[in-house]
Amino acid sequence: MGVELEFLSSGMLNKKTSEEKIKFMLDKIKEGKILITDAPISPIEESKLIEMTMSSIDNKFKGIEVATLSTEDEGIFDKIAAFFGIKKGLTVIGPSKMIKSIKKEKEPQKILLTAGVEEEKQEDKEKV
Amino acid sequence: MDIEKIFDWFRNIFGKKKIIRLGLYGPPNAGKTTLANKISLDWTGSLVGKVSEIPHETREVQKKERVVVKTGNKRIEMNLLDMPGIATKVDFEEFVKYGLSEEEAQTRAKEATKGIIEAIKWLEKVDTALVVMDSTLDPYTQVNITIIGNLEARNIPLIIVANKTDLKEAEPERIRNAFPQHPVVEISAKEGTNMDELYKAIAKYSK
Numbered sequence: 001m002g003v004e005l006e007f008l009s010s011g012m013l014n015k016k017t018s019e020e021k022i023k024f025m026l027d028k029i030k031e032g033k034i035l036i037t038d039a040p041i042s043p044i045e046e047s048k049l050i051e052m053t054m055s056s057i058d059n060k061f062k063g064i065e066v067a068t069l070s071t072e073d074e075g076i077f078d079k080i081a082a083f084f085g086i087k088k089g090l091t092v093i094g095p096s097k098m099i100k101s102i103k104k105e106k107e108p109q110k111i112l113l114t115a116g117v118e119e120e121k122q123e124d125k126e127k128v
Numbered sequence: 129m130d131i132e133k134i135f136d137w138f139r140n141i142f143g144k145k146k147i148i149r150l151g152l153y154g155p156p157n158a159g160k161t162t163l164a165n166k167i168s169l170d171w172t173g174s175l176v177g178k179v180s181e182i183p184h185e186t187r188e189v190q191k192k193e194r195v196v197v198k199t200g201n202k203r204i205e206m207n208l209l210d211m212p213g214i215a216t217k218v219d220f221e222e223f224v225k226y227g228l229s230e231e232e233a234q235t236r237a238k239e240a241t242k243g244i245i246e247a248i249k250w251l252e253k254v255d256t257a258l259v260v261m262d263s264t265l266d267p268y269t270q271v272n273i274t275i276i277g278n279l280e281a282r283n284i285p286l287i288i289v290a291n292k293t294d295l296k297e298a299e300p301e302r303i304r305n306a307f308p309q310h311p312v313v314e315i316s317a318k319e320g321t322n323m324d325e326l327y328k329a330i331a332k333y334s335k
Contacts, residue, residue, distance in 0.1 A: 063217025
């Protein structure tokens with residue numbers, strides 16, 4: 001089973017309410033996709049995402065891995081953009097069973113992600 | 129009426145807030161309950177909750193009310209709120225590795241997910257937060273960043289607690305480097321090291 005990546009534009013996501021956006025992403029994650037968006041989700045949205053994830057957990061869906069990168073609001077244009085809700089950065093989210101490890105580094109900012117289906121479960125599926 | 133009661137009366141009338149809600153946040157197994165127990169033992173003589181090496185031992189918010197902390201000339205009365213550890217995934221199979229039966233593990237996982245939701249809902253209700261991190265682990269995780277980001281967005285004062293400094297692998301400076309914008313207090317809740325510094329920080333930053 002391969003790893004499926006889906007890129008989502010912030011323009012499309014921002015047309016949705018915060019709750020719709022989280023539900024939309026979570027539905028795709030539950031289908032086994034790893035999502036990459038061209039904007040960071042806010043901490044409040046992240047906490048909502050964790051809440052909705054926890055409500056969805058069962059014996060098959062064990063949760064998510066998530067990491068965001070965002071630029072510091074250093075310049076005046078960054079501050080103005082942030083004021084209007086425009087944030088530069090990205091978000092990577094996927095089902096925990098598909099992401100073996102995800103690690104953030106601060107300087108320089110980067111996300112190191114290792115994806116792949118857990119071997120034991122793959123073997124189990126093959127046995128079935 | 130003794131002198132302490134008179135002071136309490138004045139605090140009630142003129143004080144900004146008499147009792148603060150101090151929330152202990154962090155990922156599972158950072159030592160939140162060990163710290164809550166230490167604070168509670170120091171000032172009330174009793175424990176808050178049970179500690180375990182199995183993650184998600186705390187699966188509902190545990191409260192210790194009216195804990196009075198005195199440091200220097202300051203006196204803080206608080207309701208101590210030991211939160212379930214926040215995580216983005218809960219896998220019952222992890223608990224089976226610790227010797228739990230599959231049924232016990234599934235029940236624990238279900239309770240853990242509810243606990244995480246409860247801890248997140250409390251984020252907007254605490255007055256001050258201690259964000260507890262394990263000094264032996266990489267602190268720059270999304271869970272820590274999400275907790276801190278939520279507290280910042282709500283203007284809730286926070287103190288980062290670099291816990292487990294008694295362990296040889298502890299590197300609390302990594303926590304300072306990861307979150308230079310916030311006060312960091314290095315402690316060992318298990319050994320009770322540097323607790324006075326933590327009490328001073330609570331008195332200084334609480335609102």
